[in-house]
Amino acid sequence: MNGPGGEYDDSAGALRPYVITKGRSRPSRNTINIETLLVAISPPRALPVSATREERALVRMCERLLSLVEAAAHLGLPVSLVKVLASDLVDSGHLSARSGVPRAALPDSQLLQEVLDGLRRLR
Numbered sequence: 001m002n003g004p005g006g007e008y009d010d011s012a013g014a015l016r017p018y019v020i021t022k023g024r025s026r027p028s029r030n031t032i033n034i035e036t037l038l039v040a041i042s043p044p045r046a047l048p049v050s051a052t053r054e055e056r057a058l059v060r061m062c063e064r065l066l067s068l069v070e071a072a073a074h075l076g077l078p079v080s081l082v083k084v085l086a087s088d089l090v091d092s093g094h095l096s097a098r099s100g101v102p103r104a105a106l107p108d109s110q111l112l113q114e115v116l117d118g119l120r121r122l123r
Contacts, residue, residue, distance in 0.1 A: 032086055037067055040062045061074055
């Protein structure tokens with residue numbers, strides 16, 4: 001739940017994280033990381049009546065591409081908790097998770113340095 005400033009507010013009987021995740025502390029899949037991009041499935045599927053307020057908010061905000069860490073910040077919830085929620089929503093077909101660029105596909109740092117050096121010599 002969000003407090004007045006958007007931060008997670010656990011006062012006044014607010015639900016504890018383990019209640020929101022139905023007692024789980026680990027996601028059902030290990031492919032979701034903080035940089036994983038989340039997007040709602042199109043056309044959207046209706047969430048079950050039992051979906052939590054946090055799950056509904058996560059699906060709603062993922063109508064546009066959003067990283068897991070950004071979603072956690074917007075929800076004002078711990079990243080580990082949002083990781084569990086996102087994993088469940090991917091499993092149920094409400095969200096799609098896209099990995100970042102694999103490390104092997106990133107350009108070599110030596111090549112980038114050579115390009116930078118060459119650009120500097122052009123001045």
